[in-house]
Amino acid sequence: MREYLILRVITKLLFPFILLFALYVQFHGDFGPGGGFQAGVIFAASFILYSMVFGVRSAQHVLPVGILRAGIAGGLLLYALVGVVDLLLGANYLDYSPMSAEAKVGQHLGIFLVELGVGITVASVMMTMFFTFATWRED
Amino acid sequence: MMLEVIDIIILTLMTVTVIGIVVMRNLLAVVMLGGIYSLLAASIFVALDAVDVAFTEAAVGAGISTVLFIGTLALTTRVEKRPKHKPLLPLCVCIITGAVLIYGSLDMARFGDPNSPANRHVAAHYLENTKKDTGVPNVVTAVLASYRGYDTLGEVTVIFTAGIGVILLLGNWRRGLKPPAPHHEDKA
Numbered sequence: 170m171r172e173y174l175i176l177r178v179i180t181k182l183l184f185p186f187i188l189l190f191a192l193y194v195q196f197h198g199d200f201g202p203g204g205g206f207q208a209g210v211i212f213a214a215s216f217i218l219y220s221m222v223f224g225v226r227s228a229q230h231v232l233p234v235g236i237l238r239a240g241i242a243g244g245l246l247l248y249a250l251v252g253v254v255d256l257l258l259g260a261n262y263l264d265y266s267p268m269s270a271e272a273k274v275g276q277h278l279g280i281f282l283v284e285l286g287v288g289i290t291v292a293s294v295m296m297t298m299f300f301t302f303a304t305w306r307e308d
Numbered sequence: 309m310m311l312e313v314i315d316i317i318i319l320t321l322m323t324v325t326v327i328g329i330v331v332m333r334n335l336l337a338v339v340m341l342g343g344i345y346s347l348l349a350a351s352i353f354v355a356l357d358a359v360d361v362a363f364t365e366a367a368v369g370a371g372i373s374t375v376l377f378i379g380t381l382a383l384t385t386r387v388e389k390r391p392k393h394k395p396l397l398p399l400c401v402c403i404i405t406g407a408v409l410i411y412g413s414l415d416m417a418r419f420g421d422p423n424s425p426a427n428r429h430v431a432a433h434y435l436e437n438t439k440k441d442t443g444v445p446n447v448v449t450a451v452l453a454s455y456r457g458y459d460t461l462g463e464v465t466v467i468f469t470a471g472i473g474v475i476l477l478l479g480n481w482r483r484g485l486k487p488p489a490p491h492h493e494d495k496a
Contacts, residue, residue, distance in 0.1 A: 194363075199444045202359040204452065210367040217375055238475070245468045248461055263457035273443035280444060280453040283460070290464050294471030295372055301478045302379035 173222070180222045187215035195288045199277070205284040209291025217299045225303045234300070237293045244290030248283045255279070314355055322348045333388045339377040346370035356419075360448040 195208030220228035251263065258267040265279020266272040325345045329338050346369030353362035417424030434451055444450045452460050 198449050199446055201446060202363050202448075204360070204449055207360075207363045207367050210364075210372050214367070214371050214375075217372075221375075241468060241471045245464050248464055252457075252461070263454075263461065265454065272441075276442040276454055277444065279457075280442065280449065283453050283457060284449070287460065287464050290468055290471075294467050294474075297471050298376060298474045299379060301474055302376065302383065305383055305478050 176222055180218055184215055184219055187211060187218070191215065191292075195284065196281075198284055199280060205287025206291055208284075209288040209293075210295060212288070212292040213295035213299070216296050220300070220303065225300055229300065232296065234297075237297045237300070240289050240293030241297060244286040244288065244293065247286035247289065251279055251282045251286070311355060315352065318348050318351050318355070322352075333390075335381055335386050335388055336378070338388075339374055339381065342377065343370045343374040346373070360446075 191208045191212035194203035194211060195205060198204035198208070216228050216232060251265070253262075255264050255267065256262055260267045263279070263283075266275045268275035268278050322345060325341050325348065329341050329345070332338050332341070346365055349369065350362040350366040353359070353365055417426065421427065434447060434455060438444065438447045438450045442450045442454050444454075
C-alpha cells in the first residue's frame, strides 16, 4: 500500500488516539459505559488498522506472535487467579471483598483486575485471529 | 413519541439493509451492509438506554466482525454462487419460524414494566445495593464483573477457546514464533 499517501498519514495520526481511547474505555468502565470487552476490541482495532495499511509484518514487529499467545492465556489466567486469591483469603471464588481492608476498595480492585484480564484476552484473540487470517496464504 | 419515531426509522433502515443483503451477490458489499446493520442495531440499543450493549455491538459487530469477514473473503471468493435450488422451502421455514417468534413476542412483558418477572427477581437487588456493595457507579460493570463474575469468566473462556481454535485450524502452532525477517516496509 505504498501509494495511498492519505491513508498512511491518517492512520499514523489516528493510531495513538485509538489506543488512548481503548485505555480510557478499559479503565473508566467502572464509571461510564465500557469495560474489558469493548476496550480489548478497540485496542485490537488500532493494530488491525495499522497492519491493513502498513502490512502485518510491521505490526508483528511490535506485537510478535509469542506475546499475543501469552496474552490470550495470560488474561484468562489473571481472571482465574483473582478468584484463587479470594479463595486463599477465605472468601468465595471471585468475591473480591477481602482483597483490601475495606470491602468496597477490595471490590474495586477485583473488578479492575478481572476487567484487565478480559481486555488482554479479547485484544490478543482478536489480533491473533486477524493476523492468522491475513498471513494464512503466505506459508 | 419522539423515541417511537426514531425506533421506526431505524427498524425500517434495518429491514432495507437486510433486503439488500439477501438480494446482493457481491459478498464484499454484503459484508459492508452487515456492518451497517450492526451499527443500526447499536443505535437501537442507545435508544433503549443500553449504552454498554450498544458499545459492544458497535465495536464487535460493526468493527471486528466486518474486518474478519473481509479477511475471510480475501482467502475465499468475493462473489456468491447462484443457488441450485428454488428458494421456496427455505422461504417457508423462515416465514413459519418468524410467525412463531412474533406469536411468542405477544406474550412478552411491556417494555420497562416494573412488574415484569425480569424486573422483580434480582434486578431490584442489584440496583439498590450496587453502590453500597461495590462503590462502582456503573451497575452494568458491577453486575458483569462482580455479582456475575463467574459468568464473565465463562465468557472469557469462550473467547480464549475461539482464539486457540483459529490458531490450531488455520496454521501450525509453531508458525510465526520465530522472529519475523527484517523487511524494508518498516521505514514507511
